[in-house]
Amino acid sequence: MTNIQWPELIIFTILFAVVTVLGFVASRWKAGNTLDHLDEWGLGGRKFGSWITWFLLGGDLYTAYTFVAVPALMFSAGAMGLFALPYTIIVYPIVLMPALRMWSVSRVRGYVTPADFVRGRFGSPTLALLIAITGIIATMPYIALQLVGLEAVLRTMGINGSGIVGHLPLLVAFIILAVYTYQSGLRAPALIAFVKDILIYLVIIVAIIYLPSKLGGWSAIFDAADAKFDKTPSQADGILLNANNQLQYATLALGSALALFLYPHSLTSVLASRGRSVIKRNMVALPAYSLVLGLLALLGYVAISASVSPITNNATGKPDTNTVVPVLFDTQFSSWFAGIAFAAIGIGALVPAAIMSIAAANLWTRNIYKEYIKKNATPGEEAKQAKLASLIVKFGAVAFILFIDPQFSIDLQLIGGVLILQTLPAVAISLYTRWFHRWGLIAGWVVGIGWGLVMLYNIPNPATGKAHFGGSALKLGDLSIFGWHPFSGSPVQIYVGFVALIANLLIAVIFTVIARQLKVFNGTDDTEAEDYHADEHDKDLREIGVH
Amino acid sequence: MASGKADGKVRGFQFSPWNLLLIIPLLVLITSLFNSDGPRLFGMPFFYWFQFVFVVVGVVCTWIVYVMTKDKPTSERPDRLSVDELDEGDVK
Numbered sequence: 001m002t003n004i005q006w007p008e009l010i011i012f013t014i015l016f017a018v019v020t021v022l023g024f025v026a027s028r029w030k031a032g033n034t035l036d037h038l039d040e041w042g043l044g045g046r047k048f049g050s051w052i053t054w055f056l057l058g059g060d061l062y063t064a065y066t067f068v069a070v071p072a073l074m075f076s077a078g079a080m081g082l083f084a085l086p087y088t089i090i091v092y093p094i095v096l097m098p099a100l101r102m103w104s105v106s107r108v109r110g111y112v113t114p115a116d117f118v119r120g121r122f123g124s125p126t127l128a129l130l131i132a133i134t135g136i137i138a139t140m141p142y143i144a145l146q147l148v149g150l151e152a153v154l155r156t157m158g159i160n161g162s163g164i165v166g167h168l169p170l171l172v173a174f175i176i177l178a179v180y181t182y183q184s185g186l187r188a189p190a191l192i193a194f195v196k197d198i199l200i201y202l203v204i205i206v207a208i209i210y211l212p213s214k215l216g217g218w219s220a221i222f223d224a225a226d227a228k229f230d231k232t233p234s235q236a237d238g239i240l241l242n243a244n245n246q247l248q249y250a251t252l253a254l255g256s257a258l259a260l261f262l263y264p265h266s267l268t269s270v271l272a273s274r275g276r277s278v279i280k281r282n283m284v285a286l287p288a289y290s291l292v293l294g295l296l297a298l299l300g301y302v303a304i305s306a307s308v309s310p311i312t313n314n315a316t317g318k319p320d321t322n323t324v325v326p327v328l329f330d331t332q333f334s335s336w337f338a339g340i341a342f343a344a345i346g347i348g349a350l351v352p353a354a355i356m357s358i359a360a361a362n363l364w365t366r367n368i369y370k371e372y373i374k375k376n377a378t379p380g381e382e383a384k385q386a387k388l389a390s391l392i393v394k395f396g397a398v399a400f401i402l403f404i405d406p407q408f409s410i411d412l413q414l415i416g417g418v419l420i421l422q423t424l425p426a427v428a429i430s431l432y433t434r435w436f437h438r439w440g441l442i443a444g445w446v447v448g449i450g451w452g453l454v455m456l457y458n459i460p461n462p463a464t465g466k467a468h469f470g471g472s473a474l475k476l477g478d479l480s481i482f483g484w485h486p487f488s489g490s491p492v493q494i495y496v497g498f499v500a501l502i503a504n505l506l507i508a509v510i511f512t513v514i515a516r517q518l519k520v521f522n523g524t525d526d527t528e529a530e531d532y533h534a535d536e537h538d539k540d541l542r543e544i545g546v547h
Numbered sequence: 548m549a550s551g552k553a554d555g556k557v558r559g560f561q562f563s564p565w566n567l568l569l570i571i572p573l574l575v576l577i578t579s580l581f582n583s584d585g586p587r588l589f590g591m592p593f594f595y596w597f598q599f600v601f602v603v604v605g606v607v608c609t610w611i612v613y614v615m616t617k618d619k620p621t622s623e624r625p626d627r628l629s630v631d632e633l634d635e636g637d638v639k
Contacts, residue, residue: 085598086575089605093569096609219590239584240594246578254576280613287609290602298595 004158005330011339012157012346015199016173019192019347023180026187032545036380038112039545041185041387042362043272046107046544050281052190053273056355057282059193060269061088061260062289063142064149064349067200067296069410072321074300075308078229078237080245082297083253088290091257092283099261099283100276101431104534105527107271110542113359114267114427115367121430122438123523125371130445131423132367135264136393138420139360141412142263143397146349146356147174148322148409151401153342155311156326162314167402173346174353178394181354182387186272189354196351199344200292203329207341208295211302211332221298224305239301244491248473251495259421259497262428264359265352275536296325303328316405353394361389379545411469415456418472418497422448425508431532437522440512448504455496472496565615572605 027035032045039046048056066084073081102117111117114135119128151170154160159169180188212218222239229237236242241249260266273279303324311327313320329341365386370377377385400409426441458478461470474496476487515522534541574580581597588596 079594082595082598086601089575089598089601090572093572093605093609093612096569096612097566217590219587222590222592222595239592241578241582246582249578250576277617280617284606284610284613287602287606290605291599294595294599294602 005156005335005338007335008330008339008342009157009159011336012153012343015195015340015343016346019195019350020176020180022191022195023177023188024183026180026191027184029187029191031187034380034545035185036383037545038362038365038379038382038386039110041383042112042358043268044186044190046272047274048190048272048278049274050278050285053269053278053282054285055193055197056186056190056272057266057269057286058289059189059196059348059351060265060355061286061352062293062348063146063352064345065142065145065413066293067345067348068149068152068322068325069145070293070297071300071303071325074297075303075324076237076321078225078239079241080236080249081300082294083249083256084297085290085294086250087253087256087260088293089287090253091260092286094257095261096280096283098428098431099270099279101532102267103270103273103276103279105431105531107536107541108531108534109527112271113264113363113366114262114423115363118426118430119367119371120526121434121523122441123526124438124442125367127426127438127442127445128367129371130442131426132363134419134423134445134449135363136360138416139264139356140393140396141400141409141416142265143353143356143360143394144400144409145413146353147397147401150346150349152320152322153326153345155313155320156323156330157342160311160314166314167398170401171398173350174394174398177350177354178357178391181357181390181394185387186268186355186358189351189358190272192347192354193351196344196347199340200348203337203341203344204292204295206337207299207302207329211299211306211328214332215302215305221301221305225301228304245473245493247476248493248495251498252472255421255495255497255501256417258424258428258501259417262420262423264363265356268355268359268362277535299325299328306332316407318407353397357390357393357397358386360393361386364389364393407464414472415453415469418452418456418500419449421497421501422452422504424501425505434522434525435512436508437512437515437520439515439520440508440510443511444504444506444508447507448500451503452496452500455499459496474499563612563616565612568608568612571608572601575601575605 030045030047032040035041070081070084102114105111105117109120111120113132115128115132118131119125147170150173151167154169160166161168212221215221226239229239236245261270270279273282306328308324308327308331310319310321311323312318326342326345329338333341365382369385370382374381400412422445425436425444429436430441455474456472457468459470459472459474460467464470472495473493476490476492476494477485479485479487479499575598581594583594584592586593
């Protein structure tokens with residue numbers, strides 16, 4: 001730790017301290033009667049208005065990792081990395097209608113997690129358990145990735161120790177986060193998200209105006225990127241897509257968009273809002289972040305034209321491309337502004353990490369603890385259980401970083417995306433129809449997850465020398481259905497999650513038809529048709545946070 | 548738990564033609580529409596600025612749907628197609 005950047009580190013630490021205070025104060029902010037209820041601790045009292053929801057959802061969906069990894073992908077692969085932009089363009093139009101129905105039915109029936117809804121819709125604890133486990137497993141590496149973003153910033157500021165010592169500052173940051181999340185629940189990230197976003201917007205606006213003017217304009221920046229990709233031996237990179245990766249680009253954007261609101265943490269933020277109009281307004285206003293995301297992605301090219309080279313991670317001994325944006329800020333900005341920028345990314349890691357751990361804790365409490373361990377748990381016991389679970393989840397995520405290569409947590413997140421997409425039929429389609437049979441949904445889930453994992457396992461990554469789990473792009477020519485290759489020889493690539501989802505739906509339809517023929521009982525539906533349209537001013541809505 | 552809902556509530560599957568506008572942003576998935584370098588805008592290849600423009604297209608479409616469907620039930624008529632009718636009913 002020889003070259004510590006003191007001015008940056010000091011500003012970073014001050015802003016971090018401000019946020020910590022906010023995190024503890026948050027427990028009293030818009031407080032209800034009690035924090036000992038999942039409605040209050042896990043959903044902030046279900047009463048957030050448009051602005052808070054906007055910051056909360058934005059802070060939740062656009063994570064530190066997005067801000068670090070998307071530019072890093074642009075830096076090394078070019079146009080393919082921009083898939084994150086169409087992904088966030090289409091997600092809100094797609095999700096608007098289902099999110100409204102989910103909010104209403106959850107408000108009426110008191111659901112806190114997507115698995116709660118499935119449990120109520122089909123009366124099947126088994127199907128709900130599958131959804132809950134998928135959610136927890138997909139969320140854990142996602143939290144770990146937030147740490148990767150935080151660590152990239154810390155390493156750029158000179159805290160780049162080797163071994164366990166190198167992870168120590170990260171551990172300290174996470175203990176602080178864990179304690180105030182335990183204390184304040186969802187109110188903590190909601191309040192901190194304000195600070196995070198103001199900082200992020202400030203940094204981006206400055207970066208996007210100042211850096212191009214310093215480096216000769218956008219034209220020069222794109223030409224520099226083009227020249228770099230021309231020199232690499234790989235055919236897959238470039239500032240435009242090629243014939244083989246266009247389908248991958250589109251299906252990855254679509255698959256990611258469909259997956260986004262299946263993640264338990266995005267649903268947590270939706271359910272925390274006050275009413276349907278709040279959600280609708282947010283679906284209109286959230287793309288403001290998409291513009292930020294797109295501009296940030298372009299910083300990957302700016303880094304190329306500024307001749308940035310990634311920092312070597314002393315814990316793994318390999319260059320870490322996730323540091324390109326922090327290094328760019330470090331070399332181009334004055335140190336005090338770089339400090340602000342790093343704080344923006346660092347705090348940007350805390351908000352989603354907090355929401356994700358709350359969502360995972362809710363899943364554990366509602367769909368595993370209450371369902372299988374203590375059936376008659378009171379709301380107070382539920383809240384206590386969730387608080388404890390949120391601690392365990394966070395330290396699980398830290399363990400990912402401490403004991404395994406961060407690169408591995410990125411692969412796990414990739415797998416998580418494919419897995420969570422397999423809950424689409426049970427969670428999203430069931431909002432509209434109970435046509436699918438619960439056994440069909442279970443069979444579809446098994447096949448989608450199983451086949452998805454097999455396909456991911458068989459994808460190599462020649463660039464990093466890995467034989468398995470090398471990416472999510474499957475060559476159509478390699479698509480094998482029990483040894484039959486329908487697209488033999490085709491080099492066109494497609495997103496694995498999309499292929500697995502199609503298989504999932506197909507199996508679900510087949511099993512549903514069979515189950516219906518055999519007149520197998522399809523569970524009791526707790527929900528009623530009008531539940532899906534309830535709104536905040538309905539007179540007979542259940543009270544919130546009452547024991 | 549709420550039960551015994553008063554009548555006059557919105558129920559079943561609702562559809563407003565305005566919702567169809569939500570399909571337009573999906574055009575951004577057709578990459579062959581914009582996968583080219585020219586014409587550039589402010590030095591930015593078409594591939595990039597086209598997608599930035601589509602952020603705005605997405606916002607406009609979602610906004611129109613929000614404005615046109617807010618504060619009223621999406622259908623005046625009693626709903627004919629309920630969620631349970633989509634189901635087979637007797638199996639339940």
